[in-house]
Amino acid sequence: MADDGMLMNFEIGDAPLLAKPPFQGGRWKDRLAAKREARRGLPDDSTARPHAREIFTERRHDVQVEDYIGPGSSPRAPKRQRLDDNAGSNGGRNTAAIVSGKLPPGSIKIGGTRSTVFHDDTRPAFVSGKLPPGSIKFGSSSENQGRNSSTAAVVSGKLPPGSINAGRSKDGAVGKPGQVISSLFTFNPSSKTTFEEPEEAVEPAKPSNAPLTEEMATFTSMGLSVRLAAHLSTKLEMKAPTAIQKAAVTQMIKDDSDVFIQAETGSGKTLAYLLPIVDRILAMSSKDAQVHRDSGLFAIVLAPTRELCKQIAGVLEKLLRCAPWIVSTTVIGGESKQSEKARLRKGVNILVATPGRLADHLENTEVLIVNKVRWLILDEGDRLMELGFEDEIKGIVERIGRRTLDKRDANGLDLTSLPTRRVTALCSATMKMNVQRLGEISLKDAVHVKADPTEEDIAKQSNSENESDNKAFAAPAQLKQAYAVVPAKLRLVTLTANLKRAFARRGSIMKAIVFISCADSVDFHFSLFSRPFDPVEEGESPPDTPEIVKSELTKDTIAHGTAFSGKTNPVILHKLHGSLAQNIRTATLKHFSQSTEPCVMVCTDVASRGLDLPNVDYIVEYDPPFSADDHLHRVGRTARAGKEGRALIFLMPGNEEEYVSILASGYKFGKKSLTPHTAEELIRKGFGGTGREWEERATEWQLEVERWTLESPKYLEMARRGYQSHIRAYATHVANERHIFDMQTLHLGHLAKAFALRDKPGSIKVPGLRPAKMTKADRSVAARKAKRGETGEEKAPEGERARKQKKLELDLPAVDSNEVAKRMRRKMQEHMAAANEFNIG
Numbered sequence: 001m002a003d004d005g006m007l008m009n010f011e012i013g014d015a016p017l018l019a020k021p022p023f024q025g026g027r028w029k030d031r032l033a034a035k036r037e038a039r040r041g042l043p044d045d046s047t048a049r050p051h052a053r054e055i056f057t058e059r060r061h062d063v064q065v066e067d068y069i070g071p072g073s074s075p076r077a078p079k080r081q082r083l084d085d086n087a088g089s090n091g092g093r094n095t096a097a098i099v100s101g102k103l104p105p106g107s108i109k110i111g112g113t114r115s116t117v118f119h120d121d122t123r124p125a126f127v128s129g130k131l132p133p134g135s136i137k138f139g140s141s142s143e144n145q146g147r148n149s150s151t152a153a154v155v156s157g158k159l160p161p162g163s164i165n166a167g168r169s170k171d172g173a174v175g176k177p178g179q180v181i182s183s184l185f186t187f188n189p190s191s192k193t194t195f196e197e198p199e200e201a202v203e204p205a206k207p208s209n210a211p212l213t214e215e216m217a218t219f220t221s222m223g224l225s226v227r228l229a230a231h232l233s234t235k236l237e238m239k240a241p242t243a244i245q246k247a248a249v250t251q252m253i254k255d256d257s258d259v260f261i262q263a264e265t266g267s268g269k270t271l272a273y274l275l276p277i278v279d280r281i282l283a284m285s286s287k288d289a290q291v292h293r294d295s296g297l298f299a300i301v302l303a304p305t306r307e308l309c310k311q312i313a314g315v316l317e318k319l320l321r322c323a324p325w326i327v328s329t330t331v332i333g334g335e336s337k338q339s340e341k342a343r344l345r346k347g348v349n350i351l352v353a354t355p356g357r358l359a360d361h362l363e364n365t366e367v368l369i370v371n372k373v374r375w376l377i378l379d380e381g382d383r384l385m386e387l388g389f390e391d392e393i394k395g396i397v398e399r400i401g402r403r404t405l406d407k408r409d410a411n412g413l414d415l416t417s418l419p420t421r422r423v424t425a426l427c428s429a430t431m432k433m434n435v436q437r438l439g440e441i442s443l444k445d446a447v448h449v450k451a452d453p454t455e456e457d458i459a460k461q462s463n464s465e466n467e468s469d470n471k472a473f474a475a476p477a478q479l480k481q482a483y484a485v486v487p488a489k490l491r492l493v494t495l496t497a498n499l500k501r502a503f504a505r506r507g508s509i510m511k512a513i514v515f516i517s518c519a520d521s522v523d524f525h526f527s528l529f530s531r532p533f534d535p536v537e538e539g540e541s542p543p544d545t546p547e548i549v550k551s552e553l554t555k556d557t558i559a560h561g562t563a564f565s566g567k568t569n570p571v572i573l574h575k576l577h578g579s580l581a582q583n584i585r586t587a588t589l590k591h592f593s594q595s596t597e598p599c600v601m602v603c604t605d606v607a608s609r610g611l612d613l614p615n616v617d618y619i620v621e622y623d624p625p626f627s628a629d630d631h632l633h634r635v636g637r638t639a640r641a642g643k644e645g646r647a648l649i650f651l652m653p654g655n656e657e658e659y660v661s662i663l664a665s666g667y668k669f670g671k672k673s674l675t676p677h678t679a680e681e682l683i684r685k686g687f688g689g690t691g692r693e694w695e696e697r698a699t700e701w702q703l704e705v706e707r708w709t710l711e712s713p714k715y716l717e718m719a720r721r722g723y724q725s726h727i728r729a730y731a732t733h734v735a736n737e738r739h740i741f742d743m744q745t746l747h748l749g750h751l752a753k754a755f756a757l758r759d760k761p762g763s764i765k766v767p768g769l770r771p772a773k774m775t776k777a778d779r780s781v782a783a784r785k786a787k788r789g790e791t792g793e794e795k796a797p798e799g800e801r802a803r804k805q806k807k808l809e810l811d812l813p814a815v816d817s818n819e820v821a822k823r824m825r826r827k828m829q830e831h832m833a834a835a836n837e838f839n840i841g
């Protein structure tokens with residue numbers, strides 16, 4: 001590659017170069033040396049060792065390259081030897097190169113690969129003397145690979161404008177004091193993974209959570225009434241049950257045992273428990289008497305969050321349209337308790353509630369009578385336990401009791417179709433220890449209902465490594481899971497490339513969710529991806545952006561995703577995290593849910609559980625999940641009810657690649673189910689071009705976002721906050737995965753690049769951010785315990801709770817510890833009851 005093509009010019013003003021330099025700035029030793037040298041009688045124009053401030057003033061973009069001379073850039077003569085073609089390739093703390101006298105054009109090249117620029121602690125070299133235009137180039141030749149602390153060049157003397165080229169971007173890879181502009185494509189750790197062509201093509205897996213074919217099962221064959229079955233097929237467009245619905249409905253209609261319903265994400269668990277309840281209540285109505293709202297409360301459904309309660313209530317409401325005399329309601333907070341009481345007083349047959357608010361009503365609301373309750377459903381069991389509802393649930397279970405129930409009520413209503421004892425159903429996609437604990441509290445002689453139509457197929461087809469019972473989780477079989485091994489420096493550019501590619505053609509992907517570890521990082525990425533259009537390619541014109549209808553609530557959470565919008569395929573960007581007010585979250589999620597335009601949502605795990613968002617076809621785990629369960633729930637937002645779905649997880653080379661084995665254990669064909677990608681491959685596909693043009697474009701893009709960050713104090717602080725919170729979130733991976741996500745191996749300098757930062761890691765300080773809580777001693781105890789396998793989350797629910805709490809904290813922009821504690825309490829309350837809800841569907 002021709003050097004010229006790779007280099008960026010930055011013009012040097014003439015006047016400052018001619019100025020007689022004051023001997024000021026830098027270290028006293030350097031100033032002294034400079035004075036001595038000047039006294040030795042060098043010619044006037046070359047003795048002039050102007051202050052760097054005067055030399056490198058880039059005009060085109062008002063980015064001052066002042067103080068580009070690092071503190072150690074000594075003008076001593078012996079360093080002259082560094083000026084050959086390999087000048088920048090010396091490792092360690094190279095010192096400055098000096099050139100005095102006339103040099104032919106192109107004789108000085110410093111730093112960088114094709115893609116330029118300087119590495120950590122890059123320092124300038126001095127060049128004194130008259131040089132013809134173009135005689136100094138920074139970066140670019142592939143043999144000149146600058147290392148940490150390698151030196152750049154400073155030119156003193158008269159140089160005409162444009163005579164120094166540094167880097168290759170249009171307006172310069174330039175830095176301020178303490179800034180580091182490192183090359184994207186050099187010094188990245190290499191991957192352990194061998195990326196080979198797959199030996200044999202794995203046949204596409206049959207969906208494991210899809211509705212069964214009608215030959216296999218119909219709603220009526222499971223024992224449901226014709227009325228309900230007809231309603232399902234005509235009004236809800238559900239022709240056949242899913243496997244878990246077939247198993248659970250059959251069991252719960254014929255038998256009054258407790259059940260533990262375990263099934264994959266998106267397999268229809270909600271209807272699996274609602275259908276038998278509604279059907280059996282419906283069956284009570286006869287010619288003589290009909291159920292009405294005063295007939296009593298027959299079923300209580302508990303779910304961990306308001307969002308989920310509202311979602312369940314929405315499904316129930318649709319179901320009950322065929323029997324409008326059966327009444328349901330919610331008690332989940334967000335309204336005054338008085339209005340909830342008023343609704344309870346009017347009478348209700350099925351109640352959907354969060355545990356906290358129900359416990360409150362049981363304690364204080366007389367009109368809530370539970371002596372007729374025949375079903376208690378605990379949905380999202382693992383989450384109920386994670387959020388610490390154990391005590392509330394214990395209290396509710398005791399309060400409802402297990403008495404034998406009457407067959408006929410005082411009004412002559414025939415209750416024989418109902419269970420004669422209270423039935424408890426516990427639902428979960430996972431079978432963790434905390435779910436088992438919840439089972440101990442609430443279930444008695446329970447039947448384990450677990451169905452997978454392809455279970456036999458899986459047993460036959462799966463390879464030996466997948467045959468073990470130690471599955472970390474079970475993802476939907478049709479989900480296409482990939483992983484990308486991406487070095488820290490390339491993370492941001494690779495994510496952008498990947499989303500560019502995903503949305504390149506209209507219709508290929510409609511909705512994508514990008515999971516990020518913490519709220520600060522979500523904020524930063526949202527701003528970055530929606531920054532005003534800045535064409536990377538010459539002549540690129542802005543996409544035709546449809547007008548986004550924003551409300552007062554969503555004005556800061558919805559924007560155009562300019563970073564990956566194509567000319568013909570504009571993308572709308574959303575953000576969601578727990579630090580946003582509930583009503584903003586609700587409105588944003590509703591917009592994402594209902595949008596018919598291609599959409600991306602960048603979010604924390606707040607959107608990972610139970611939410612049924614239509615048409616999500618792509619999940620990107622940009623930051624790996626905090627536990628295997630979190631992964632299951634995140635990817636479970638796609639590939640629902642038999643639909644296709646794709647997911648990609650970013651892993652860094654090194655220890656993180658071990659995570660592939662954990663992933664593999666949850667997939668149908670083990671490792672064969674996972675498609676590996678390299679960063680290079682994804683960037684190439686995303687940035688396109690001929691030959692290695694993708695590399696130039698990616699570099700240009702990266703430099704452009706770095707400038708965008710630098711030029712605005714607001715975005716710079718956002719980037720720094722995101723970076724710091726990200727690192728702190730990284731420390732909260734579950735103990736038994738912490739050897740994979742090991743803080744000690746995190747390259748903080750490289751990671752800064754993924755936040756478009758040029759700061760040295762040590763200099764990044766964000767006002768108001770809480771100090772990290774984990775001390776060195778804590779870390780070593782944790783590491784020891786992890787080694788002994790003592791802190792696996794299943795064995796240490798306390799640790800798990802603490803981890804979750806930490807995660808919740810990270811969702812908050814921290815200020816001081818009191819404030820944090822207050823917000824923390826508020827946030828926990830929000831999760832457990834209170835305020836608004838998501839109105840989805």
Ligand SMILES: Nc1ncnc2c1ncn2[C@@H]1O[C@H](COP(=O)(O)OP(=O)(O)OP(=O)(O)O)[C@@H](O)[C@H]1O
Nearest residue numbers: 211238240241242265266267268269270610612641
């Ligand atoms: N029999 C069916 N036919 C077609 N679609 C169905 C059927 N049953 C459920 N669905 C749809 O499947 C989707 C997932 O259902 P649901 O939310 O109950 O899954 P889930 O198992 O509870 O998932 P998660 O574990 O993620 O909470 C919903 O959009 C629902 O409308």
